[in-house]
Amino acid sequence: MRHHRQDTIAAYLFLLPFLLLLTIFFGYATVRAIYFSFTDYDLFTTPNWVGLRNYIDLFADPLFLSALRNSVLFAIIVTTIQTFLALVMASVLNQKVRGIGFFRAAFFMPSVTSSVVITLIFLWMFQRRGLFNYLTHQFQSAAPLIATFVALLVVFQVAQVAWERTRRLPATWFDPALFVVSLLIAGGGTWLLHVTGVVSARELPPVDFIWLQTRATIPAGAPFWLSVPIPLAAIMIQNIFTTVPTFMLMFLAGLQDVPKSHYEAASLDGASAAQQFFHITIPSVRPVTFLVLTLSMIGTLQMFDQVAIFGDAAPLRSMVTLAYFVYNRMFPGAQTPEVGFAAAGAIFLALFTLTVVLIQRRIVRSEAI
Amino acid sequence: MATARGLSFPDDTTHLEPRAFERWQARRRWARAGLIYVVMLAFAIIFIGPLLFATVSSIKTDPLEYPPSLVIPQLQSANWSAAARLGVAGAGDRWFGGFAPGAVVPFEITYFVRDGVEVTTPDVVVPRRRPGAGPGAVLAMDFAADYASVSETVISRRQPTVVEVGETTVAGELVTFAFTITYEGDGPRTDRLPLDVTADLGMTYVESTLTASRLERRGRTASFENAAPGLFGYVLRNYVRVFNEVRTPATRQSLFAVWIGNSFVFAFFRIIITLVIASMAGYALARLRFRGRELIFMLVLFAQMVPLQVLFISNYLVLRDGIISIDGFKLSALWGYPDGMLNSLTGLLFVTALNAGAVFIMKQFFESIPREVEEAAMIDGASHWRRYWSVVLPMARPALGALTIITFQAAWNDFFWPFIVLTSPETMKTLPIGLLSFRNIYGGVGDWGLILAGAVLSALPVIILFIVFQRYFLEGVSFGGGKE
Structure with a gap:
């Protein structure tokens, strides 16, 4: 030209x-x-x-090693869980129903607010007597009731499906109409057993799990490279919560292009919901999956805000990430800034991210063949 | 007996009539739709739940109360009218209340006194209590305690009653005490009128004109943050505190108001800069043929992939040196920053002006406008500038609108760059890092009411924008999902 x-x-x-x-x-x-x-x-x-x-010294620096361990575990665990949850939620919601717009907006709400707002709210919920420990306590106390409910649900569903089948009707194990009936019966049954005093909630002391001011790890006593510090786990929960809706909407957009006839043909051939999920849904959203995995990997490897906002609420070693390590060496408070060292950390982070994305790309590509 | 295999073919296995079978299937469809709504509702509760719960808790006196309760005195209408009435009595202000010269505040408090316990009048004190734990507590201020005088406490009502304590019942009586608090002489108006009422052993607080903020000593002591709050001063107490309590020591400006202002100024200029730079660059990349075009486009893509941590080291120094520093003379002195551009909104605008993503969006948009449309509207021989300014730009209004909204959200929520660039003084900060100052000041002492109120307020503009312009936010996501 x-x-x-x-x-x-x-x-x-x-x-x-x-x-x-x-x-x-x-x-x-x-x-x-x-x-x-x-x-x-x-x-x-x-x-x-x-x-x-500087690069050699990085690997002798305990803070850097903690940061590397935290970043890698954070990226792997969060990416896996949030991609899977987003895909499952999207396939559940991939329906043409009225009012889907309202629900999409509702799911997306946490993603539009700032990281500071969401992190502060989670920080508040992670306090020793905060909402998380309260809900855990409620759940543990109500465990007998919940177990009763689930047991009744399974029993009635199985009984009903068996009955329909003896009438030679093609009911599946998750038949929605029967499931609604089972839900109602199980709910009513649990309530009856509760008021008659057969089953009751347990009396337990409040849960005092410490989420923030702790050096403990999950699992306790695991080798250094495999142990997730509890404050980091708290950040994981928050990160999954705020990112799942975005990825779910991406999957939903991808799923909407899959022709409904695929699913209809499969169910005529007797494929179960799970088979349909693994053999139709997952292959048809492969391009979206690649995008989501890449975005998720980059986002999680470079996580910074939450660590900065948690600040002195949790020990630095128990949540520091590579991105925060760079900041911490550049502005180490009262100490002398180690700009060279910080820069080496930053370059390492950039190359590491690039490598991970390239490897992942290769894996996704090779699976596609 | 039907075999599992055979079940897949309803037509030859079922012995129901066709119409009955039709009904059976319709029933399944309805149930399925119902279940889907239930699932969606559950997801919606999970995702909005924390925001809603934080919003509701932000009006509590103590958002960390355990167990967390949704029975909140601030949401009871009896307290609303009492708060407004007391506000008028205290300072003639039904909205924000206070304690001003001439005030006569009537107050009643009811205790349960069990049989056999002598009824004694409780001790009423207006304490010298400082508000909160932040800079507000340090600032010199006037105390209602210095001007308030409490009248003699008289018994206004007695009523025998029986209360149940667990399995047993306890007989006693409800005794209501009345007193007034008067502003003695002349003096300044104070914002709050704290009140502590302590009764003798065997007496338990039941109710009062305004529900007590805190109960201590097994219900003997009822403590009130403000006995003359006014409606907003009571219901939105934490929100009023957000604005009033944290002020600069020198000028007594409300820091939160300053932060809101800074955030709006930052967002406004960042939008203008982004629109101008991105639309110009996008136009050139989409419409003009020139040497180096591919290279520049590659750089646009590449610039989005390099982590901020790589860039901030040098960019911080560039701002410190005012772009370039030669023999102590900083280039930024030319536009009024002789000491470099750290801790200034101008500096922040400089580092955030590079927005490769916006250039990419504008380029894609300009490419989607057919060239013929542009040429049809063209006067022959017009310059590129006129093409851009009077033909292409007016056509790009939808894209510019979307970019405005995305950029506003990015600027309003931006954490990283303000965190690096704006470290002191507090009056220089934007809202997100200002909130971080709140957390550092109040989080340590467990005073979460103010932090949550600040967080809710700062989330509001973006949430409103999201509700109004939902399409732009969601389309951006779907766009990402639709492409390879």
């Missing part, structure tokens, strides 16, 4: 502000970060070239 000179001049004039910003705040910044990572710069003195020392 011929390039008109005038076009070129006009184009660069249009692009001038953007290119200026790109040069200073992206190009120069990246180059400088790479340069600093090979020096002992500390904000005040002239940087001296130290070669690869």
Whole structure:
């Protein structure tokens, strides 16, 4: 294609502000970060070239190792759970029903508010006598009632399906009409057993699980690389909660393109709901799955806000991530900033993210063949 | 007996008549739809639940009360009218109350006194209690205690009653005591009129003109944050505190109001900058053919992938040095920042102005407008600037609108850059990092009412925007999901 000179001049004039910003705040910044990572710069003195020392020192630094462990576990666990939950929820909700717009908006609400607002609310719910411990306590106390309810539900559902089948009706184990009846009977039955005093809630002391001010890990006493600190688990719960709706909507958009006839044909062939999920739903949303996995990996590996907002509410080692490690070395409070060291951490984070995304891409691609 | 295999083919296995079978299937469809609504409702409760629960709890005196209760005195209409009445009595202000010269505040409090216990009049004190734990408590202020005088307490009603304590019943009587609090002489108006009423052993608080904020010593002591609150001062006490309690020591400006202002200014200019830069760059990339176009587009994509942690080190230094510093002279002095641009909204706007994602969106949009449309509206020989300004830009209104909303949300919620750039003084901060100051000040002492109220207020603009312009938020997500 011929390039008109005038076009070129006009184009660069249009692009001038953007290119200026790109040069200073992206190009120069990246180059400088790479340069600093090979020096002992500390904000005040002239940087001296130290070669690869910063990168080697990283792997001897306990805070960095904690950060690496936390980031990796956080990324793997959160990505797995939130992708799976989002996909399951999307396939449950993939229905043409009235009022879906309202529900979509409701699910999306936590995702539009700022990380600070959501994190502060969760921080409040994770207090020793906060909502999480209260609900856990309620659940434990009501466990006998819940168990009764589930048992009744299963018994009545099985009985009803068996009865329908003896009448030679093609009822499946999860037949919705029978399920509604079973729900009502199980609810009523549990209530009856409760008021007659056969089954009652347990009297338990309040749950005082410590979510924040603790160095304990799950599972307790596991090797360093496999133990999830409890404050980090709290951040995981919050992160899953805020991200699942976004990914669910992405899956929903993908699922809407799958022709309904696929499912109809499959159920005529006698495929169960689970078989349909694994053999139709999952393969047909593969491109969306790749996007979701990538976004989730990048987002979780670079998690920063929650750690900064938790601040002194939890021990640093129990929640520090790679992204926060970089910040912490750049602005270490009363100590001297270790800019070179911070830069090495930042470059490591960038390369690590890139590698993970590339590997994941390869795995998803090879599965597709 | 039917076999499991055969069940899949209703037509030849069922012995129901076709119409009965039709009804059987219809019943299944209805049940299915019902169950789906139940599931969706459950999800909705899970996802909005924390926000709603936080909002409701933000009006409680103590949002950490255990067990958390949804029976909240602030939501009872009897307390609303009492709060307004007391506000008028205290300062002639039914909305925000207070304690001003000339005030005569009548108050009644009822105790249960069990039989055999001598009825004694409780001790009424207006304490010198400082509000909260934050800077508000440190600021020099006037205390209602210095001007209030409490009248003699008289018994206004007695009524025998029986109460049940577990399995047993206890006989006694309900005794109502009345007193008035008067503002003695002349003096300043105070915002609050705290009150403590302590009765002797064997007496238990039952009710009062306004429900007590706290009960201590097994219900003997009833403590009131404000006995003349006014309607808002009572129901939205934490919200009033958010604005009133945290002020700058020097000018006594409300910090929260300053933060809201900063956030709006930041969002406004960031939107303008993004729209201008992204639409110009997007136009050039979509419509003009020039050397280096592919390279620049690659950079646009690449710039979105590099973590902020790589960029902030240098960008922080660039702001500190005022872009470039030569022999102590900082370039930013040219536009009024001789000491560099850290801790300024201008500096924040500089580092956040690079928005490759916005350029990408505008480029995609311009490419979706057919070239013919542009050429049809064209006057021959017009410059590129006129094409851009008078033909393409007016056509891009929907995209610019969507970009405005997305950018507002990004700016309003932005945490990372303000956290790095705006560290002091407090008056320089935007809302999200201001809230973090709240958490540091009040979270440690467990005073969550104020933090939650601040969080709810700061979430409000984006939530309103989301409800009104839902389409733009959700389309962005679906767009991401639809593409390869």
